[in-house]
Amino acid sequence: MDKPRPKQIFSAQVNGQWVELLIAPQETLLEVLRDHLELTGSKEGCGEGVCGACTVLVDNQPRRACLTLALEAQGLPVLTVEGLAQGGELSREQRSFIAHGAIQCGYCAPGMLMATRDLLSRQPTPGEEAIRRQISGHVCRCTGYAKIVEAVAALGQASPGEDRP
Amino acid sequence: MSLPYFEYLAPQGLAEALELKALWGQRAAWLSGGSDLLVRAKQGLVSPEAVISLKNLSPKLSGLREEADHLRLGAQTTLHQALNHPLIARELPGLAEALSAIGAPTLQQRVATVGGNLCAQTRCLHYNQSALWRAGLAPCFKLGGELCHPGGATADRCRSTCQSDGAVMLTALGASVVLQSSAGQRALALSDFFTGQGERPQDLAPDELLTHIILERPEPGLGTTYIKMASRGAMDFPLLSAGAALRVEGGLVTSARLALGAVFAAPLVLKTAMDPLLGLPPTPENLAQAAAQAGRDAAPFMIENHSAPAAWRAQMVPVAVERALAKAAQRALGGV
Numbered sequence: 001m002d003k004p005r006p007k008q009i010f011s012a013q014v015n016g017q018w019v020e021l022l023i024a025p026q027e028t029l030l031e032v033l034r035d036h037l038e039l040t041g042s043k044e045g046c047g048e049g050v051c052g053a054c055t056v057l058v059d060n061q062p063r064r065a066c067l068t069l070a071l072e073a074q075g076l077p078v079l080t081v082e083g084l085a086q087g088g089e090l091s092r093e094q095r096s097f098i099a100h101g102a103i104q105c106g107y108c109a110p111g112m113l114m115a116t117r118d119l120l121s122r123q124p125t126p127g128e129e130a131i132r133r134q135i136s137g138h139v140c141r142c143t144g145y146a147k148i149v150e151a152v153a154a155l156g157q158a159s160p161g162e163d164r165p
Numbered sequence: 166m167s168l169p170y171f172e173y174l175a176p177q178g179l180a181e182a183l184e185l186k187a188l189w190g191q192r193a194a195w196l197s198g199g200s201d202l203l204v205r206a207k208q209g210l211v212s213p214e215a216v217i218s219l220k221n222l223s224p225k226l227s228g229l230r231e232e233a234d235h236l237r238l239g240a241q242t243t244l245h246q247a248l249n250h251p252l253i254a255r256e257l258p259g260l261a262e263a264l265s266a267i268g269a270p271t272l273q274q275r276v277a278t279v280g281g282n283l284c285a286q287t288r289c290l291h292y293n294q295s296a297l298w299r300a301g302l303a304p305c306f307k308l309g310g311e312l313c314h315p316g317g318a319t320a321d322r323c324r325s326t327c328q329s330d331g332a333v334m335l336t337a338l339g340a341s342v343v344l345q346s347s348a349g350q351r352a353l354a355l356s357d358f359f360t361g362q363g364e365r366p367q368d369l370a371p372d373e374l375l376t377h378i379i380l381e382r383p384e385p386g387l388g389t390t391y392i393k394m395a396s397r398g399a400m401d402f403p404l405l406s407a408g409a410a411l412r413v414e415g416g417l418v419t420s421a422r423l424a425l426g427a428v429f430a431a432p433l434v435l436k437t438a439m440d441p442l443l444g445l446p447p448t449p450e451n452l453a454q455a456a457a458q459a460g461r462d463a464a465p466f467m468i469e470n471h472s473a474p475a476a477w478r479a480q481m482v483p484v485a486v487e488r489a490l491a492k493a494a495q496r497a498l499g500g501v
């Protein structure tokens with residue numbers, strides 16, 4: 001007879017809301033976000049840590065959701081691309097990406113935006129080298145990266161209050 | 166891509182963790198950052214019945230402690246924490262270079278650990294592939310089979326290599342590790358911890374946990390560096406790497422340690438190539454001679470087990486070694 005495969009309770013603060021659900025212990029955070037919580041903003045590009053499209057912030061640290069067991073995020077705040085907009089208004093990162101043409105097919109954008117949020121939270125005015133290094137773990141097959149770098153750089157240069165592009 | 170079923174255990178403390186591992190043995194795998202383990206689990210290269218998360222142990226097992234005659238680095242220290250530690254950034258730039266060369270900032274720098282890097286599996290072009298890709302090939306030594314694909318008909322062992330950037334540099338630094346089980350603890354020099362066998366690259370018993378890395382205190386006149394050659398500047402495992410630790414006192418080399426990555430199942434320590442440097446000034450000519458000897462010593466290890474041709478990688482050994490020695494010497498003499 002097959003061994004029992006007990007599920008476990010997963011609870012975390014996803015985009016500010018506490019969620020609690022029953023999951024299989026081997027489920028990745030990406031599966032829980034996309035399949036259980038229907039937060040399909042985070043993408044699965046490769047499933048092996050290579051592309052960065054699944055990047056979310058767990059306890060303010062960037063993580064590959066495809067290589068993170070959901071239970072590793074137990075009890076912690078999780079921020080996904082859906083949590084960036086507040087009160088129906090896009091975040092400054094999202095507005096800058098749009099204004100600079102940094103989104104074409106958009107598949108990399110959720111990961112790129114989370115990488116941007118992480119970088120700016122530690123280094124509010126990053127130079128080009130720091131920006132390129134931060135997004136070096138993110139593959140974009142459309143933009144050629146230049147416009148993404150410009151979008152992030154613009155956020156660093158704008159002083160608070162006048163950050164709306 | 167989904168993971169196969171396993172149980173998830175998250176012990177609260179070290180004693181509990183060690184008891185659990187003693188109970189489960191080989192059937193369970195430690196989980197640190199997961200950036201090596203979970204990829205292999207997805208590819209069907211490893212199928213643990215349980216993973217034992219080390220997340221609750223991190224506060225106790227991370228950080229760098231300066232003791233009288235050595236440094237003690239917790240195995241759970243993240244790559245980011247380690248390479249930004251003021252002492253490492255200032256006095257062991259080679260280690261900071263190696264750790265920052267791992268993958269990419271948002272991939273594993275903030276969640277993967279130095280211990281996980283040392284315990285990561287050796288790699289090979291024919292092994293680190295999806296189950297579908299591998300289905301066309303007979304299982305190799307590392308998968309419990311009887312052959313080595315790049316090794317060819319005469320191969321009698323696994324020819325996968327150590328591509329862990331941290332492991333190569335820490336070996337060059339002469340570091341050792343502390344392994345603990347509920348039965349006790351032992352310390353092993355990294356040159357013994359890495360067995361040189363691709364089938365079982367680390368001397369780590371099923372009930373043991375790597376808890377600390379012990380480093381010699383950097384002495385005056387020590388220069389360290391890490392040179393990595395890879396397809397891209399980020400995200401890629403090394404195709405070849407060299408970690409160097411050179412000590413220069415009174416203008417003469419008094420200690421020269423060099424390890425290569427992506428060549429052998431363990432970081433390849435090139436002692437016979439480096440020993441002639443002892444007692445000599447680190448002039449470009451002397452360093453070039455040592456580098457040329459390193460190239461001759463490493464040549465027999467080169468086979469088609471990575472994504473760049475073996476001939477190119479063999480040619481690059483003296484180049485990488487010369488660059489590493491030159492930089493290490495420059496730093497030993499007070500440069501940056």
Ligand SMILES: Cc1cc2nc3c(=O)[nH]c(=O)nc-3n(C[C@H](O)[C@H](O)[C@H](O)COP(=O)(O)OP(=O)(O)OC[C@H]3O[C@@H](n4cnc5c(N)ncnc54)[C@H](O)[C@@H]3O)c2cc1C
Binds near residue numbers: 050
């Ligand atoms: C796309 C990609 C690129 C990468 N690029 C690089 C690279 O350039 N260079 C490089 O070196 N690595 C690279 N890696 C591999 C990996 O990210 C690193 O080796 C990382 O440091 C592993 O640490 P971890 O904490 O995530 O390990 P884990 O995956 O958690 O663990 C690795 C192994 O060690 C065991 N283990 C973990 N902690 C302990 C412990 N304390 N005691 C005993 N056993 C333990 C685990 O059971 C597992 O078998 C890459 C990975 C990916 C996915």
Ligand code: FES
Binds near residue numbers: 045049054064065066
């Ligand atoms: S889907 Fe996670 S890195 Fe590609």
Ligand code: FES
Binds near residue numbers: 106
């Ligand atoms: S916009 Fe298409 S992948 Fe980046």
